[in-house]
Amino acid sequence: xxxxxxxxxxxxxxxxxxxxxxxxxxxxxxxxxxxxxxxxxxxxxxxxxxxxxxxxxxxxxxxxxxxxxxxxxxxxxxxxxxxxxxxxxxxxxxxxxxxxxxxxxxxxxxxxxxxxxxxxxxxxxxxxxxxxxxxxxxxxxxxxxxxxxxxxxxxxxxxxxxxxxxxxxxxxxxxxxxxxxxxxxxxxxxxxxxxxxxxxxxxxxxxxxxxxxxxxxxxxxxxxxxxxxxxxxxxxxxxxxxxxxxxxxxxxxxxxxxxxxxxxxxxxxxxxxxxxxxxxxxxxxxxxxxxxxxxxxxxxxxxxx
Amino acid sequence: xxxxxxxxxxxxxxxxxxxxxxxxxxxxxxxxxxxxxxxxxxxxxxxxxxxxxxxxxxxxxxxxxxxxxxxxxxxxxxxxxxxxxxxxxxxxxxxxxxxxxxxxxxxxxxxxxxxxxxxxxxxxxxxxxxxxxxxxxxxxxxxxxxxxxxxxxxxxxxxxxxxxxxxxxxxxxxxxxxxxxxxxxxxxxxxxxxxxxxxxxxxxxxxxxxxxxxxxxxxxxxxxxxxxxxxxxxxxxxxxxxxxxxxxxxxxxxxxxxxxxxxxxxxxxxxxxxxxxxxxxxxxxxxxxxxxxxxxxxxxxxxxxxxxxxxxxxxxxxxxxxxxxxxxxxxxxxxxxxxxxxxxxxxxxxxxxxxxxxxxxxxxxxxxxxxxxxxxxxxxxxxxxxxxx
Numbered sequence: 224x225x226x227x228x229x230x231x232x233x234x235x236x237x238x239x240x241x242x243x244x245x246x247x248x249x250x251x252x253x254x255x256x257x258x259x260x261x262x263x264x265x266x267x268x269x270x271x272x273x274x275x276x277x278x279x280x281x282x283x284x285x286x287x288x289x290x291x292x293x294x295x296x297x298x299x300x301x302x303x304x305x306x307x308x309x310x311x312x313x314x315x316x317x318x319x320x321x322x323x324x325x326x327x328x329x330x331x332x333x334x335x336x337x338x339x340x341x342x343x344x345x346x347x348x349x350x351x352x353x354x355x356x357x358x359x360x361x362x363x364x365x366x367x368x369x370x371x372x373x374x375x376x377x378x379x380x381x382x383x384x385x386x387x388x389x390x391x392x393x394x395x396x397x398x399x400x401x402x403x404x405x406x407x408x409x410x411x412x413x414x415x416x417x418x419x420x421x422x423x424x425x426x427x428x429x430x431x432x433x434x435x436x437x438x439x440x441x442x443x444x445x446x447x448x449x450x451x452x453x454x455x456x457x458x459x460x461x462x463x464x465x466x467x468x469x470x471x472x473x474x475x476x477x478x479x480x481x482x483x484x485x486x487x488x489x490x491x492x493x494x495x496x497x498x499x500x501x502x503x504x505x506x507x508x509x510x511x512x513x514x515x516x517x518x519x520x521x522x523x524x525x526x527x528x
Numbered sequence: 529x530x531x532x533x534x535x536x537x538x539x540x541x542x543x544x545x546x547x548x549x550x551x552x553x554x555x556x557x558x559x560x561x562x563x564x565x566x567x568x569x570x571x572x573x574x575x576x577x578x579x580x581x582x583x584x585x586x587x588x589x590x591x592x593x594x595x596x597x598x599x600x601x602x603x604x605x606x607x608x609x610x611x612x613x614x615x616x617x618x619x620x621x622x623x624x625x626x627x628x629x630x631x632x633x634x635x636x637x638x639x640x641x642x643x644x645x646x647x648x649x650x651x652x653x654x655x656x657x658x659x660x661x662x663x664x665x666x667x668x669x670x671x672x673x674x675x676x677x678x679x680x681x682x683x684x685x686x687x688x689x690x691x692x693x694x695x696x697x698x699x700x701x702x703x704x705x706x707x708x709x710x711x712x713x714x715x716x717x718x719x720x721x722x723x724x725x726x727x728x729x730x731x732x733x734x735x736x737x738x739x740x741x742x743x744x745x746x747x748x749x750x751x752x753x754x755x756x757x758x759x760x761x762x763x764x765x766x767x768x769x770x771x772x773x774x775x776x777x778x779x780x781x782x783x784x785x786x787x788x789x790x791x792x793x794x795x796x797x798x799x800x801x802x803x804x805x806x807x808x809x810x811x812x813x814x815x816x817x818x819x820x821x822x823x824x825x826x827x828x829x830x831x832x833x834x835x836x837x838x839x840x841x842x843x844x845x846x847x848x849x850x851x852x853x854x855x856x857x858x859x860x861x862x863x864x865x866x867x868x869x870x871x872x873x874x875x876x877x878x879x880x881x882x883x884x885x886x887x888x889x890x891x892x893x894x895x896x897x898x899x900x901x902x903x904x905x906x907x908x909x910x911x912x913x914x915x916x917x
Contacts, residue, residue, distance in 0.1 A: 231917060259700065288704055299706065303779075310783070398917045425916035439913045443736045443905040444883070447913065466916045 224417065226431060226458055229424040230499030231398065231466055238270035240422065240500065246392035250274050255281035255407045256399020256426045267397065275395070276387055280407035283380040287410070291376045294369060301365045305453075308361065312354045313450060319347045320448045323482055344485055351451045351486070355434060358453040362409075371410055381412050388416040398425025398466065401437070405430050405455050414456045421458065428464040428495060433457040436487065438465065440473045449483060459503060461490045465516070468494040474522060481520030491525065492516035542568050543575045543603075543610050552606045560608075566640035567655045572616060574655050576600065577640055578609040582627045585609040588635060589623040591861040591890055597626065615657035619861070619888040620895065622652045645894050646721055654894070665730045666723050666897055672733035673699035677725060680743075682771055686762040689748060693768065695776075696725060696742035698732050706777050707741045708784035708908050710812075711764060713754065713793030715744025721893035727900045735915055736901060738908040741776055743768065747793075751832040754789070754796035756839035761800040765807055781809075783852065786907050788812035790896045791864075795836050801850040802843065810853040810907045814896045818867045820844055840871075847878035854882045855906045857899040859889035 229236055241250070252268075252275045254261045261281040268275040288295040323343040329336060371377045388394065394417055396404070404426050408414070421431065429435050432455045440446040465472065473479055484492055493501060494514040501513050509525060517523040538544055546552065546560050557579065568575040578585045578600055586597040600609035615621055622645055624635045637644055638653035645654045656662075675698045682691045694715055698707070718724040724744070731737040745768070747753050753760040764787070773780045785808045787797035794816030801808045819829045820840040827837045854875050858868035865886070872884040883906045889895035 233917075295704070303706075398915075400911065400914050401916060402911075402914045426914075429916060437913045442909065442912060443901050444909060450913075 224458065224505045225420050226503045226505075227420070227422045228428045228464060228493065228495060228499070228501040228503065229422065230495045230497045231425050234497050235266075235270055236498060236500065237267075237395070237422065237424075238272075241271055241393075244393075244420070246274075246420070248274070248390050248392040249276045251388050251391035251394045252277045253280055253394065253396040253404070253408070253413070253427065254399070255284070256397055256401065256404040256430075257281070258400060258403055267395070271395070276391065278384050278387055278411075278413070280384070280411055280413070281403065283384070283411060284403075284407045287374070287376050287380065291374055294374050294377070297365075297369050301361070305358065305361060308354075308357060309450070309452075312350070313448070315350055316347070316448050316450060319343070319350055320482075323347060324479070327478060327482065344482065347486055355451050355454070358451075362453070371412070377410060384411045384413065385416045388413070388418065391418055393418065393420040393422055396421065396423040396427030396430060398427055401426035401429050401435060402452065405435065405453065408456055414458070417458070424495065425466040428466060430455040431458045432462055432464065433460045434463070434487075434490070436463045438483075439471050441471060446473060449486070458505070460507065461509075462503070463487050463490050463492045464495055465492055466495045468522075469496060477520035479520065480516055481518060484516040484518055484520060488518070494522050541570055541573060541575065541612065543577075543612065547603060552603060552608075554606075557603075557606050557608050561640065566638070569615075569656070569658055571658060572614050573612050574615050574621070574657060575610055575612050576623075576625075576638070576655070578625050578627070578638070579607055579640065580609075580627070581607055582609070582629055584628040586626040586628075587611060587613065587623050588626045589621065589890075591621060591623075592863050592865065593861065615655065616888055617657065617659035619655075619657035620660050620890070620892075620898075621655040621657065621861075622890055622892055623655065624652050645892060647893050648717055648721070657888075660888075662894075663898055663901065665734070665736075665901055666727055668726055669730050669733065672729045674729050675699050675701070675725065675732070677719075677744075680772075680775075682763075682768050684763045684767050686759045686767055687748060687753070691748075691763070691768070692746065694719065694744040695772070696728060696740075696744065697776075698739040698741070699729065700739070703777055705739070706779045706784075707739055708786070709769065709772060709778050710740050710742045710786045710788055710904075710908070711768065712742060712744045713787070713789030713796050714747060714750075714791075716746050717893065718790075718896075719744055722897035722900065724897075724900070727897065728904075731901060731904060732910065735910040735912040737904045737910045740904075740908050741772070741778060743772060750792060754792035755832065755835040756795065756799040757835075758803065760796060761803040764800050765804040769807075782806060783809035786810035786812060788814075788903075788907075789816075790814035790893075791817050791891065792836070794818070795839070798843070798850070799839055802839075802848075805848075805850050808851050810855070811851050812855045812903045812907050814856075814899060814903070815858050815862060815864050815891050816856065816868055816871065817864060818871045819864075820867060820870075840867075844871075844874055847874050849879040851880060853907065854880050855903040856882060856884045857896070857903060858884075858886055859891060859895045860886050861889060862891040864891065 250271050254264050326339045326343050435452040437452050438449040513525040515525045566577050576587050585600040588597050600611040625638050626635045641653045643654045644651045678695050680693045680695050789797040794813035797811050818840050819827050819833050821827050858865050875882045
């Protein structure tokens with residue numbers, strides 16, 4: 224399978240990319256990240272030369288909530304549990320990250336400071352890993368308790384989604400709310416019906432990874448810590464997409480960004496700005512000349528893996 | 529902050545260039561006043577002006593650090609009065625003009641300045657020093673879908689009256705969703721003088737603040753109910769919140785319950801959380817009237833503050849964690865800045881996560897309005913981190 228990651232589509236490049244690929248047949252689209260605006264896909268469909276087939280995953284999700292209230296209530300309880308787990312993780316993460324920043328800026332001898340910083344970051348990486356494991360465990364438990372395929376309404380939608388995807392030459396996943404995207408992609412088992420090509424950007428790109436990293440340094444309450452949110456479809460491993468990186472991250476602060484890069488290494492932190500395009504193959508090879516965060520915290524071009 | 533007036537001649541100031549002109553006739557003053565906004569803001573120096581016959585004219589205000597009455601000087605040969613006041617970058621300065629004619633003293637808003645700030649006790653003129661701008665998110669944004677305000681009358685046994693609460697439901701409100709709750713003291717004033725509904729609409733639209741249900745609660749006898757009243761705390765905790773949680777799709781857990789208030793309303797918020805520990809998760813306290821005494825009994829606040837001082841002294845003697853998170857703000861030009869700085873430290877030592885911000889502003893509704901983005905996004909952060917378009 225091939226995955227093409229694009230930069231944010233405020234100035235669209237999708238049309239040119241799709242046209243050049245000369246794809247046969249319809250193209251399935253996922254705009255669930257737009258939530259209530261999911262059906263407002265006219266512009267998207269125009270870029271796809273009218274071949275877009277919206278899977279309508281958000282509307283299907285709302286339908287499940289209406290027609291299967293028992294499952295919806297279980298999902299809500301699960302969400303509350305996951306939110307609580309996330310909060311606890313964030314409390315611990317805050318201490319761990321502040322410790323790393325403090326060490327990084329301490330005027331100690333370089334060697335001592337580097338050793339201490341490495342240990343501080345190891346603690347952060349360990350916390351991230353445990354959190355990801357915990358989330359995976361909780362998701363697994365939930366799906367064992369509430370097997371989606373045994374819910375008639377979900378099963379009905381899964382069948383319909385699979386039918387729509389059967390003849391699709393590609394699947395396009397747009398941006399929006401990454402949490403909603405991941406939820407509906409999992410619920411309707413989109414991964415099992417994917418064809419040879421997926422094109423995605425922004426939240427859509429993040430939802431394809433094995434480890435979703437949320438980030439926002441320009442929040443009104445000040446820079447936050449990047450946080451692990453769970454696993455996406457895991458089509459992409461070892462990649463952390465950073466859409467709108469220049470807008471959302473303090474890229475000018477190389478010291479801060481070096482910790483960011485180190486924290487998620489060996490994964491590549493891929494800077495996705497307007498006009499970006501990264502072609503990735505499922506064999507895990509990483510192409511050259513992709514804008515990534517370097518170990519020193521600066522944006523550099525990748526070399527071939 | 530220092531005041532400058534009188535004979536210093538700095539030609540960079542418009543008023544001094546006018547002073548050097550001869551003759552200064554009425555037409556020259558007319559042209560001078562027609563040139564731009566009053567007060568004239570030039571760097572950190574703001575020239576206040578008044579035109580008219582008088583025996584004395586003062587700029588009067590309640591900004592700590594400046595004389596309460598700043599004398600204006602008459603421009604020789606004219607009916608123009610002026611004083612130059614140094615206002616630091618980013619300051620917002622509320623004032624009035626006091627005019628004395630014989631034995632008659634009259635306080636009015638600055639007739640030459642159309643900018644006026646309103647409050648429940650009246651209005652006053654406002655000078656925006658260099659660097660201050662009204663935050664754009666306090667103004668109506670046509671792109672922001674408006675939430676709705678409905679009135680819920682809550683019969684209260686605790687207060688022995690019906691309380692007409694105005695309830696804000698965010699745009700795109702859905703009965704199947706779950707929302708956090710914010711209870712706002714002096715609710716009608718927040719709506720009227722701090723543009724609270726517009727601010728909520730905008731900040732929710734921009735994903736800065738979580739979709740939240742907000743209860744705007746009016747006070748009865750404010751100085752009694754908000755001064756550490758058990759009845760008020762009981763009303764909120766055992767009547768209002770349970771009623772709302774049984775009627776609306778609220779999360780209904782401590783992290784999703786917050787209290788907010790300014791001045792005495794901040795005291796009421798704190799004392800309610802203090803009396804009902806582990807029920808609320810967050811407090812948003814603006815210019816809290818946290819008056820206390822370290823020794824003796826002279827707190828200078830008058831009889832209305834007696835129960836407040838008693839409560840705050842009690843809290844300070846044995847600080848305890850009453851919520852998880854507190855956002856505090858205070859203007860550095862208000863007398864309450866000292867107790868607020870001290871209380872921020874007290875809250876932190878009690879183990880609460882505190883975000884404390886100061887502004888070059890006074891004890892005013894516009895100061896409280898301007899801090900809402902930082903405060904609300906701290907209490908209930910919006911889902912911005914989830915959105916990547």
